[in-house]
Amino acid sequence: MAEIEVKNLANEVVGKLELSDAVFKADINQPLIWEAVKHYNDSLRAGTASTKVRGEVSGSGKKLWRQKGTGRARIGSIRSPLWRHGGTVHGPKPRDYTYRFPRKKLHGAMRSALSAKLSENSLMIIDAFSLASNKTKDFQKILSGLGFTGKVLVVDSSDNKNLMLSSRNLPKVKLVPGSGVNIFDIVNSNVLLFSKDSILQMQEVLSR
Numbered sequence: 001m002a003e004i005e006v007k008n009l010a011n012e013v014v015g016k017l018e019l020s021d022a023v024f025k026a027d028i029n030q031p032l033i034w035e036a037v038k039h040y041n042d043s044l045r046a047g048t049a050s051t052k053v054r055g056e057v058s059g060s061g062k063k064l065w066r067q068k069g070t071g072r073a074r075i076g077s078i079r080s081p082l083w084r085h086g087g088t089v090h091g092p093k094p095r096d097y098t099y100r101f102p103r104k105k106l107h108g109a110m111r112s113a114l115s116a117k118l119s120e121n122s123l124m125i126i127d128a129f130s131l132a133s134n135k136t137k138d139f140q141k142i143l144s145g146l147g148f149t150g151k152v153l154v155v156d157s158s159d160n161k162n163l164m165l166s167s168r169n170l171p172k173v174k175l176v177p178g179s180g181v182n183i184f185d186i187v188n189s190n191v192l193l194f195s196k197d198s199i200l201q202m203q204e205v206l207s208r
Contacts, residue, residue: 002118006125006196009142014127017196023206024118026111033116036109036183039101051091054079059086106183107206113186114206123192125199129154131162139166143173150190155181155198178202 002019059078067074081089117123124146131139143152151172156163158177167175174185178198186192194202 004118004123004125006127007146008127009129009131009145011146017125017199019118019199020203020207023111023203024115026108026115028116028119029108029112032105032109033112033183033187036101036106037187039099039106040182040184042097042099045097047095047097049092050094051088053089053091054081054087057085057087107208109183110181110186111206113183114192114202117186117192122190123194125194125196127196129156129160129163129195131160131166134162134165136166136169139163139173140170143170146193148191148193151188152191152193153181153185153189154193155202156195157197179205 002021002024003016004019004024005013006015006017008014054077057079061077061079064075064078065072075083078086080086114123131142152174154163154167154173154175155178156175158164158180164175167173174189176182176185178201181202
């Protein structure tokens with residue numbers, strides 16, 4: 001079993017927690033992680049890009065000059081893609097970029113990403129986020145005392161109002177509930193900060 005220290009908000013070790021090797025000591029599969037991140041990013045794409053074909057641009061459909069005898073190239077319409085302000089050939093149209101991604105592959109990518117963070121000592125477990133106030137500067141002091149720099153992903157219950165209010169104005173801190181952790185947030189964060197209950201909840205989901 002993978003063993004990790006459990007700390008309090010004062011950066012003091014208050015215990016240890018055994019984590020499942022199947023989740024936190026899995027083989028690190030970089031191609032699978034890339035696939036999962038791509039699927040996540042594609043699901044966020046609006047897909048609203050649209051161009052006009054020759055039948056949609058404004059302009060007369062009248063033939064500009066006779067077919068033969070002028071010495072110029074033959075042309076049928078001012079809307080031709082060869083002309084300025086003409087239609088676009090094979091341009092983008094509104095589409096849906098989402099596609100099905102197997103749950104087993106997604107869970108495998110999550111296990112790989114979490115195992116990588118644990119091996120890099122970029123994952124910390126806090127016994128409980130019991131904040132006395134909801135002030136941003138107080139939470140910033142706690143993060144500084146824990147020695148964190150860069151992007152921090154905080155995972156705890158969405159019912160913790162003090163934590164939500166004190167962290168929402170920090171540009172490099174993102175708070176998500178245990179059920180809302182996604183592969184992109186894990187990969188895109190320098191440090192993962194879990195509450196004890198949240199890490200056990202995630203472990204249960206990824207162990208299935």
